[in-house]
Amino acid sequence: xxxTDVNRLNTASAPHIPARISVQRVMMWVCxxxxxxxxxxxxxxxxxxxxxxxxAIGSAYLFEWWCLKWRxxxxxxxxxxxSALVTAWLFVLCISPIAPWYVAVVGMFFSIVVxxxxxxxxxxxxxxxxxxxxxxxxIAFPQSMSLWLPPVGLLEAMDSIKTLSLLEIxxxxxxxxxxxxxxxxxxxxxxxxxQTGLQQGYSLSEMTALPIFGDFGGMGWEWIAxxxxxxxxxxxxxxxxxxxxxxxxxxxxxxxxxxxxLFNGDVFLSPQQHIFSGGIMLAAFFIATDPTSxxxxxxxxxxxxxxxxxxxxxxxxxxxxxDGVAFAVLLMNMSVPLIDRxxxxxxxxxxxxxxxxx
Amino acid sequence: MNQDRLSHFHGxxxxxxxxxxxxEKPMLPAxxxxxxxxxxxxxxxxxxxxxVAIGDHVFKGQVIAEPEDSLGTVYHAPTSGLVVAIExxxxxxxxxxxxxxxxxxxxxxxxxxxRPEKLKLPASAQEIIAQISxxxxxxxxxxxxxxxxxxxxxxxxxxxxxxxxxxxxxxxxSCDERLMLDExxxxxxxxxxLLKAAQANRAIIAIEDNIGGVKKQLDxxxxxxELVAQGFDLSVIKVPTIYPTGGEKQLIxxxxxxxxxxxxxxxxxxxxxxxxxxxKAVYDAIELRKPLISxxxxxxxxxxxxxxxxxxxxxxxxxxxxxxxxxxxxxLDKLIIGGPMMGYAxxxxxxxxxxxxxxxxxxxxxxxKPEIDAMPCIRCGDCVKVCPQELLPQQLLWYINGNDEHNDxxxxxxxxxxxxxxxxACSWVCPSHINLVDFYRFAKSELTYLDHKKAKAQQAKxxxxxxxxxxxxxKAERQAKRRRKTAxxxxxxxxxxxxxxxxxxxxxxxxxKVDDEG
Numbered sequence: 001x002x003x004t005d006v007n008r009l010n011t012a013s014a015p016h017i018p019a020r021i022s023v024q025r026v027m028m029w030v031c032x033x034x035x036x037x038x039x040x041x042x043x044x045x046x047x048x049x050x051x052x053x054x055x056a057i058g059s060a061y062l063f064e065w066w067c068l069k070w071r072x073x074x075x076x077x078x079x080x081x082x083s084a085l086v087t088a089w090l091f092v093l094c095i096s097p098i099a100p101w102y103v104a105v106v107g108m109f110f111s112i113v114v115x116x117x118x119x120x121x122x123x124x125x126x127x128x129x130x131x132x133x134x135x136x137x138x139i140a141f142p143q144s145m146s147l148w149l150p151p152v153g154l155l156e157a158m159d160s161i162k163t164l165s166l167l168e169i170x171x172x173x174x175x176x177x178x179x180x181x182x183x184x185x186x187x188x189x190x191x192x193x194x195q196t197g198l199q200q201g202y203s204l205s206e207m208t209a210l211p212i213f214g215d216f217g218g219m220g221w222e223w224i225a226x227x228x229x230x231x232x233x234x235x236x237x238x239x240x241x242x243x244x245x246x247x248x249x250x251x252x253x254x255x256x257x258x259x260x261x262l263f264n265g266d267v268f269l270s271p272q273q274h275i276f277s278g279g280i281m282l283a284a285f286f287i288a289t290d291p292t293s294x295x296x297x298x299x300x301x302x303x304x305x306x307x308x309x310x311x312x313x314x315x316x317x318x319x320x321x322x323d324g325v326a327f328a329v330l331l332m333n334m335s336v337p338l339i340d341r342x343x344x345x346x347x348x349x350x351x352x353x354x355x356x357x358x
Numbered sequence: 359m360n361q362d363r364l365s366h367f368h369g370x371x372x373x374x375x376x377x378x379x380x381x382e383k384p385m386l387p388a389x390x391x392x393x394x395x396x397x398x399x400x401x402x403x404x405x406x407x408x409x410v411a412i413g414d415h416v417f418k419g420q421v422i423a424e425p426e427d428s429l430g431t432v433y434h435a436p437t438s439g440l441v442v443a444i445e446x447x448x449x450x451x452x453x454x455x456x457x458x459x460x461x462x463x464x465x466x467x468x469x470x471x472x473r474p475e476k477l478k479l480p481a482s483a484q485e486i487i488a489q490i491s492x493x494x495x496x497x498x499x500x501x502x503x504x505x506x507x508x509x510x511x512x513x514x515x516x517x518x519x520x521x522x523x524x525x526x527x528x529x530x531x532s533c534d535e536r537l538m539l540d541e542x543x544x545x546x547x548x549x550x551x552l553l554k555a556a557q558a559n560r561a562i563i564a565i566e567d568n569i570g571g572v573k574k575q576l577d578x579x580x581x582x583x584e585l586v587a588q589g590f591d592l593s594v595i596k597v598p599t600i601y602p603t604g605g606e607k608q609l610i611x612x613x614x615x616x617x618x619x620x621x622x623x624x625x626x627x628x629x630x631x632x633x634x635x636x637x638k639a640v641y642d643a644i645e646l647r648k649p650l651i652s653x654x655x656x657x658x659x660x661x662x663x664x665x666x667x668x669x670x671x672x673x674x675x676x677x678x679x680x681x682x683x684x685x686x687x688x689x690l691d692k693l694i695i696g697g698p699m700m701g702y703a704x705x706x707x708x709x710x711x712x713x714x715x716x717x718x719x720x721x722x723x724x725x726x727k728p729e730i731d732a733m734p735c736i737r738c739g740d741c742v743k744v745c746p747q748e749l750l751p752q753q754l755l756w757y758i759n760g761n762d763e764h765n766d767x768x769x770x771x772x773x774x775x776x777x778x779x780x781x782x783a784c785s786w787v788c789p790s791h792i793n794l795v796d797f798y799r800f801a802k803s804e805l806t807y808l809d810h811k812k813a814k815a816q817q818a819k820x821x822x823x824x825x826x827x828x829x830x831x832x833k834a835e836r837q838a839k840r841r842r843k844t845a846x847x848x849x850x851x852x853x854x855x856x857x858x859x860x861x862x863x864x865x866x867x868x869x870x871k872v873d874d875e876g
Contacts, residue, residue, distance in 0.1 A: 008705075008706065009690065009691065009692060009693050009703065009704065009705055009706060010691050010692045010703060010723075010726065011453075011454075011692075011703040011704070011705050012692070012703060012726075013702075013703065013793055013795070013796050014694075014698065014699055014700055014701055014702070014703075014782050014785070014795065015698055015699050015782050015785050015786045016692055016694050016698040016699075016701060016703065016719070016721060016725075016726055017529075017698045017721070017725055017726065018726070018727070018728040018791065019786050019787060021787065021788075021789045022730050022733075022789050022790075022791070023733050023736055023789045023790055024730075025789065026736075026738060026789050077730065077731060077733055078733075081733065083736075121734065122733070122734055122736060123733075123734035123735050123736045123737065123790075124734065239740075239743070240738075242739065242743065291736060291737040291738045291739050292736050292737045294737070296737060296739060296742060296750050296752055296753050297742065297750060298742070340753065344750065344753075344772070344773060344774075345748050345749075345750065346748070347620070347747045347748045347749050347774045347777045348367070348368070348607055348611070348617050348618075348620075348746070348747045348748050348777065349607065349617045349618050349619050349620035349621075349622075349747075349777065350619075350620045350774065350777065351617060
């Protein structure tokens with residue numbers, strides 16, 4: 001370059017050396033940390049979840065592609081950001097592994113098209129997309145959602161014939177044709193079992209002695225929860241999430257459920273069962289931590305997490321649905337603007353008192 | 359304030375230093391370039407007026423520009439030579455903004471302006487401050503605020519503590535570290551002069567903990583000068599190397615645990631902060647009678663073959679320094695003044711360095727290319743985690759970017775956008791590669807402009823209201839007068855007298871007219 005080469009140089013503003021980090025990488029870590037729990041799911045409940053994943057991820061990307069085209073957004077950066085993959089994956093972890101094929105398709109329609117793109121695409125969704133999809137099918141297809149498979153250990157305990165083969169699962173998912181195996185092997189989730197049990201007049205202590213309740217939460221479920229906890233710990237270690245939401249969700253779940261349990265342990269679940277069954281562990285690390293639909297300040301995050309936990313416990317104890325995590329998350333999503341407004345942190349130099357220890 | 363009782367500021371980043379390459383060799387004089395381009399603008403838009411004309415011959419150290427107001431700065435000729443131009447040129451500032459520059463062609467003689475033979479050291483604080491002001495010394499860490507101003511205010515208050523900032527937290531820049539290694543005694547002596555100017559006796563030299571050798575040098579200089587016996591308390595404190603620990607507010611928090619109240623200067627909490635290079639410049643000015651005409655500058659970056667620190671005259675063109683350090687011009691993509699976090703990219707290399715230019719960073723394209731283009735914010739909150747001012751960067755972006763229904767920049771003010779120090783930590787960690795600081799700069803300037811407009815509109819409204827009131831008053835007065843008259847005329851006798859008076863007046867006027875024509 002000679003000195004006459006005016007304005008040849010790049011004058012983009014700082015930072016001049018970009019950090020090697022991207023949205024894609026964040027999403028990839030979320031998927032990687034979901035992997036152990038997903039494998040545990042396969043171990044306990046069979047290959048059904050993999051079929052559901054193919055259905056959900058396939059339809060999620062179809063809808064994503066269609067929405068980007070329709071909204072005239074650049075295709076490449078958005079289709080490769082892996083956010084649709086995370087949405088589909090979280091959704092699948094919530095639904096029954098033997099749900100009919102249209103459950104995943106309808107769920108993903110509401111997740112990707114309604115909750116995400118109608119609100120303005122990635123970064124603009126007010127509600128957690130996976131939870132929107134899940135709540136829609138929870139209300140629209142309650143029958144399919146209550147139809148679960150028993151975990152592997154329970155089959156042995158029940159002295160059952162055999163597990164479902166992949167072909168039988170595919171046949172059931174796509175045709176819905178009843179066959180003798182399905183009827184023989186389906187079971188309720190622990191939380192659903194509690195609800196029906198209580199309605200039939202059983203006490204909790206009678207029920208939790210049943211093998212389906214496993215060692216401390218629900219057979220199979222407790223181990224998926226453990227793996228989710230480990231995955232979440234990795235996210236914390238990688239600093240992709242902060243401790244505020246998981247800590248608030250888990251500790252508030254314990255704090256909110258303990259009084260009920262002490263008041264009447266025959267009607268209300270123990271704190272330990274609250275934590276290790278249903279969706280609370282998934283919510284604590286992977287759903288309530290969704291930054292887009294969550295609070296921005298640290299105080300806000302704690303309030304948000306605590307709100308999710310309290311609503312979940314209340315819905316489980318008094319509501320019409322066996323588990324309430326999804327509704328709790330959506331209700332708290334609605335409260336985010338208000339919480340954000342009330343929790344603007346005081347920046348440097350604007351704290352109420354200047355501490356003086358010079 | 360001691361080594362064992364340091365505090366932390368919120369957030370911050372651990373960055374790779376990239377300082378070793380430029381700092382391991384002693385500094386070199388950069389020599390005389392073909393031309394010196396000296397921008398004579400001061401901080402925050404306060405200007406100086408040239409006091410030389412094109413064609414004038416100037417001596418080294420001769421005043422070439424005087425400040426227009428109290429916040430301006432004096433400029434001196436860095437060498438002897440001919441003034442060949444005084445014109446608007448691009449300068450080493452954001453967006454290479456235009457400002458008046460004095461261009462000097464050196465005559466190669468480097469002749470000093472004749473100075474009094476005998477060195478007379480200043481005796482009082484006032485004299486020291488006057489000498490600092492006359493030497494054109496400004497804060498050399500970046501802000502460029504005239505140094506003497508900080509000391510006028512200290513004359514009545516209780517003795518402040520002086521903090522000498524040697525925490526050079528931006529990657530690549532090593533000019534302060536090199537200066538502390540090469541001239542520890544000058545820095546310590548300059549610090550003592552500053553203490554005398556502030557009528558204080560306690561100073562802390564803060565350095566980052568990754569440059570241990572510097573502490574030894576400074577401690578030795580403090581010991582050698584026997585400052586304790588003279589009643590001065592100087593100590594060197596190592597602070598953790600976390601970006602931006604060298605920021606004024608952050609360093610104060612680390613050293614004292616105090617947060618400087620928003621909108622106030624450190625003096626409000628009894629502190630004055632000064633860069634190490636400023637302390638050295640004060641020493642030069644007072645003990646060597648050398649005004650601020652040169653500074654240490656780091657020339658470094660992946661496009662530079664032999665990175666180094668140079669002592670360069672103010673006004674030395676980038677081109678000259680880049681050639682000295684063997685810059686690969688073919689490869690050069692970005693030429694940055696300052697560091698990679700807060701520096702400004704320059705459009706070309708024909709710009710002269712200023713008193714505040716601490717680093718020339720030359721980067722090739724493979725260093726500067728972002729992995730991906732900007733994506734929408736996913737509110738991940740990484741920016742909240744690192745913000746040293748404890749702001750909510752993602753919320754600020756939301757309001758500034760026009761996502762808010764009312765498109766209300768006032769919301770950005772509510773979220774404390776004016777407390778942003780533009781350190782760039784948020785932009786650095788953003789997985790969506792959003793240049794957040796650009797948005798905050800925009801919001802600040804826009805809000806300042808709107809405030810200005812609002813103030814003007816308010817003034818206009820006040821004037822308008824006053825005018826309306828005045829017209830109203832005059833109207834009312836007239837009406838009152840007329841009413842009084844009507845009331846008076848309602849009496850027949852008075853009316854008659856009035857009528858005859860009027861008639862007499864008309865007659866008189868007509869008479870006068872006739873007389874005039876006649």
